[in-house]
Amino acid sequence: TINMKINGMSVSVPKNATILEACRLSGIQIPTLCYLKEINEIGACRICVVEVKGARSLVASCCAPVNEGMEVFTNTPKVLDSRKKTLQLILSTHNRSCLSCVRSGNCELQKLAKDLKVEDEGYYDGENEQYEIDNSAAHMYRDNSKCILCRRCVAACSKLQKVGVIGPNDRGFASHIGSAFDLGLGDTSCISCGQCIVACPTGAIAEKDQTDEVWAALADPDKYVVVNTAPSIRATLGEAFGMPIGTNVQGKMVAALRRLGFDKVFDTDFSADLTIMEEANEFLDRVQNGGQLPLITSCSPGWVKFCEHYYPDMIGNLSSCKSPQQMFGAITKTWYAEKEGIDPKKIFVVSIMPCTAKKFEVGRDDQAAAGVPDVDVALTTRELARMIERAGLQFTDLPDEDFDNPLGEATGAGVIFGATGGVMEAALRTAVETLTGEELQNVEFTEVRGTAGIKEATYHVAGMDVNVAVASGTRNADELLKRVQSGEKQYHFIEIMGCPGGCVNGGGQPVQHAAVRNNIDLKGLRAAALYEADRNLPLRKSHQNPVIKKVYEEYLEKPGSHKAHSILHTSYVK
Numbered sequence: 001t002i003n004m005k006i007n008g009m010s011v012s013v014p015k016n017a018t019i020l021e022a023c024r025l026s027g028i029q030i031p032t033l034c035y036l037k038e039i040n041e042i043g044a045c046r047i048c049v050v051e052v053k054g055a056r057s058l059v060a061s062c063c064a065p066v067n068e069g070m071e072v073f074t075n076t077p078k079v080l081d082s083r084k085k086t087l088q089l090i091l092s093t094h095n096r097s098c099l100s101c102v103r104s105g106n107c108e109l110q111k112l113a114k115d116l117k118v119e120d121e122g123y124y125d126g127e128n129e130q131y132e133i134d135n136s137a138a139h140m141y142r143d144n145s146k147c148i149l150c151r152r153c154v155a156a157c158s159k160l161q162k163v164g165v166i167g168p169n170d171r172g173f174a175s176h177i178g179s180a181f182d183l184g185l186g187d188t189s190c191i192s193c194g195q196c197i198v199a200c201p202t203g204a205i206a207e208k209d210q211t212d213e214v215w216a217a218l219a220d221p222d223k224y225v226v227v228n229t230a231p232s233i234r235a236t237l238g239e240a241f242g243m244p245i246g247t248n249v250q251g252k253m254v255a256a257l258r259r260l261g262f263d264k265v266f267d268t269d270f271s272a273d274l275t276i277m278e279e280a281n282e283f284l285d286r287v288q289n290g291g292q293l294p295l296i297t298s299c300s301p302g303w304v305k306f307c308e309h310y311y312p313d314m315i316g317n318l319s320s321c322k323s324p325q326q327m328f329g330a331i332t333k334t335w336y337a338e339k340e341g342i343d344p345k346k347i348f349v350v351s352i353m354p355c356t357a358k359k360f361e362v363g364r365d366d367q368a369a370a371g372v373p374d375v376d377v378a379l380t381t382r383e384l385a386r387m388i389e390r391a392g393l394q395f396t397d398l399p400d401e402d403f404d405n406p407l408g409e410a411t412g413a414g415v416i417f418g419a420t421g422g423v424m425e426a427a428l429r430t431a432v433e434t435l436t437g438e439e440l441q442n443v444e445f446t447e448v449r450g451t452a453g454i455k456e457a458t459y460h461v462a463g464m465d466v467n468v469a470v471a472s473g474t475r476n477a478d479e480l481l482k483r484v485q486s487g488e489k490q491y492h493f494i495e496i497m498g499c500p501g502g503c504v505n506g507g508g509q510p511v512q513h514a515a516v517r518n519n520i521d522l523k524g525l526r527a528a529a530l531y532e533a534d535r536n537l538p539l540r541k542s543h544q545n546p547v548i549k550k551v552y553e554e555y556l557e558k559p560g561s562h563k564a565h566s567i568l569h570t571s572y573v574k
């Protein structure tokens, strides 16, 4: 440690800390705007300035290291005045239609303007650049009139995800964020992960809001509107209503959906169980019959798109299974529709996903088992929160209710899908039992848990060493696949999720401000809620799910059957 003074108080802080970190450790949260820990430490916005004794000018605390004996002042008139002027200048080019902005109430710029007492936000107003809204991508839009050029989205795209399809274009007053040659985002190799959206401090980028389509379906007496909620939503939706990170709100979520008027409230965990039946079978088939290995999971559409764009040679390794979202729609519009005597054309399937790429996945080819799209609309967690607000439901006061039958029935294997490593663990629970023919005593494969970007394990099963790996975030996926392609590593089975930490940290999840993202283990806290849910469930292996058993008995015959293939599997494009 080193010794220094902050606002006249003596403190000891780690010697490699920045001034920003030293202040935070001493109980002072300095305001920031462009700073994102580890990926955007560029000192560009100058909101985090402080006075350092002896320094000629104010110092950007996010990228200035501490020194022995340093004296820092965080709230002097000079500091406060500088921050306020910087913010006024930023606001002078900002589209301030805040009243109805999608980020109103959750905007970092808005909070700063209030905290820094900017009462004359139009002080430096003048002529501004005009931008067209980029609506070209399936999942999101960009409105540069609300962009403050902090580069957080650029860092998320290039440094976090290694996709790199956006960056600053032009110079000076004309600077704006966009794709190369100002192509529309939809014309680039964007993977639709939405990590840029959760990194954005303002409303410059957001998912395409499809809530009106769902309101219309709910109001249509000819439609039978079914909703399914992804595993991770129960662990994150509460954040949108001020509940602590990692609170499991499954019961209230179901109650809210029922009050919104959905005819049936079902669980994507059910179809996660179904995915395991098909995927474990595919894995065993490839192992036993010399199929292409490693088998790589295909349930994350951001990852699938990354594979198609950047690793087309590995498309043969992708599982042919549709994702649980798509399997849910497919089985609803076939088996369930037949059973209930409902015309599949009248069924409107809405899924609530932590993911923006799910909006893109809905429209992929070969995702229409009953001749109509498997899923009609994929909403993000944030869009669901907006519907609940618009309906005036007092979320925190709602009672806890249960999912409907039969597609609300799920095991613990389904719920852990939402965390990185969860699909692998769920698949192992079923594959190991099938291979050994014996009941698995300990169902917890802890080696593949946790928020590390890449995880590996070897399991000795039925006389064979099974090498598995798990990666989350496409930068980590890229690193892992390079090891596979170079021959450095040989695996039998790989799980890849497009977002770092898996779906709990998806691009459609409630946006937490940088002050939270930088300092709290968001992924770990959210994932813990899912592992706890798994621990508390009576059934924890997908093949134990009684409704899954019934679906195979009554309809699909067995995993991997011809019928299962035509309904639950798909293909990919190079």
Ligand code: HC0
Binding pocket: 229, 230, 231, 232, 233, 268, 269, 271, 272, 299, 300, 301, 323, 324, 325, 326, 353, 354, 355, 358, 417, 418, 419, 423, 497, 502, 503, 504, 506
């Ligand atoms: Fe996921 Fe899914 S677990 S991708 O992470 O596999 O989005 O939560 O719904 O489809 O089940 C997302 C989350 C899902 C799917 C499931 C998978």
